[in-house]
Amino acid sequence: MTVYNFSAGPAALPMAVKQQIADELFDWQGTGCSVMEVSHRSPEFVNLAEHTEQLARELIGISDDYAVMFIQGGARTQYAMLPMNLSSPQGQAVYAVNGHWGKLALKEGGRFTQAITTAPVSETTYASIPDYEADEIPQTANYFHYTSNETLEGVQWSKPPECGAVPLCCDMTSDLLSREFDMNRHAMIYASAQKNMGIAGITFVALRKDLIGQSANLIPMMNDYQTYANSGSMYNTPPTFPWYVMNLVLQWVKGQGGLAGIQRINRQKSGLLYEYVDRSDFYQNMVSKNCRSEVNVPFWLADESLNQAFLDNSAAAGLKALKGHKAVGGMRASIYNAIPEAGIEALISFMQEFERTHG
Ligand SMILES: Cc1ncc(COP(=O)(O)O)c(C=O)c1O
Structure with a gap:
């Protein structure tokens, strides 16, 4: 199973970087x-x-x-x-x-x-x-x-x-x-x-x-x-x-094309996620649209009693560390540079399925 780590920090490293560390570790x-x-x-x-x-x-x-x-x-x-x-x-x-x-x-x-x-x-x-x-x-x-x-x-x-x-x-x-x-x-x-x-x-x-x-x-x-x-x-x-x-x-x-290349990818990733959250009545993000983060996307379930089920099921599906910080609550997907677009697609598919089965 592919694991996507949405941790806010310490956070996911690019796969290629981990591979190079492994390759060079002993020499x-x-x-x-x-x-x-x-x-x-x-x-x-x-x-x-x-x-x-x-x-x-x-x-x-x-x-x-x-x-x-x-x-x-x-x-x-x-x-x-x-x-x-x-x-x-x-x-x-x-x-x-x-x-x-x-x-x-x-x-x-x-x-x-x-x-x-x-x-x-x-x-x-x-x-x-x-x-x-x-x-x-x-x-x-x-x-x-x-x-x-x-x-x-x-x-x-x-x-x-x-x-x-x-x-x-x-x-x-x-x-x-x-x-x-x-x-x-x-x-x-x-x-x-x-x-x-x-x-x-x-x-x-x-x-x-x-x-x-x-x-x-x-x-x-x-x-x-x-x-x-x-x-x-x-x-x-x-x-x-x-x-x-x-x-x-x-x-x-x-x-990746430097900061311009990375920015293009990050805009695409965060855009997909916000678009889905905004379309759904099951999830919401309360941040004003003019200052929404492209790297940390908090979202809340309309029915907070489902929070634990969401976390358990997402972790079982390989989508790790989606719990929001205790000071804020809800969920948070930290989608830093190392999270590929496929990780966002996997997250949105999971959220859709969870909404379908629990909505
Ligand atoms: C924006 C921001 N500032 C400061 C910190 C604290 O960083 P550190 O734990 O490296 O002191 C964090 C950690 O999450 C952060 O996100």
Whole structure:
């Protein structure tokens, strides 16, 4: 039986990437060792690290004005590193909050700087992006932070927000590499890898070089962007295996036609699923159509008493991890880059059959 893994993260890897990992596991690049066993200072690994950076720059469109860094501690560590490095306890930072992760970024940011929001933070489930007046954003703020794709709620910005001259910083953990976007509008982007970029343990960060090393705060070496920028992200022993997997994933993305090619496929996949959910009275998605996520599609059964049966039957049919996050409920299909169109077709067929037998 073909299994499709709709997990929100750690998430499915492309089959070709898994195959290459298996093929190279016992002898990576003729070293006679696995990539996990060689020094991060070896010529082979340094080569891989440089190639990874170069591929990411090429695919995402990151110019030499930015430093590219590979950092441990997940996206959550960036919630603290960002204010520590770019602001101060007296400084101000603006957060656009339109879901679970943005709310947590704001909370952590508030421990290190004066963190304000563009709109009151709602306690309810987010189904749209709150409006705000861009010309009211204080231009003295050290940065403006947003979450391009809210993984739990399935709410995605269609284009970067307006914030004047304030440096724009983005948590792209769940949609980096899934679509094209204007890198040059951003001062910083970051994404932990375990959704579209590989496996847990490494976070990709691109930050404008002029913003590095400007802070008067006392910052631990391991939380200072300058440490990573000055050392090729090898001040301490880096997460070599996740770095290697990211390299393979980037090569795979390039083979799919880069971000433009991937975006075409992802639009097609998510379009099919939303179209079916919207046509059905049995399932629904409550997110406003102008900000529906192309990579996380939450949906609810009209009769919630059928939730467990839906989950049991879908898992038995090889459609794994469709349960929505507990903060949101319902179901969620995370359809990142590695899920092929055939996976969406299998999911829709299952949903139709479940509707027919339980509706
Ligand atoms: C948008 C977003 N931001 C942040 C995180 C947290 O990432 P990490 O667990 O790598 O810290 C997640 C994880 O699901 C996420 O989806």
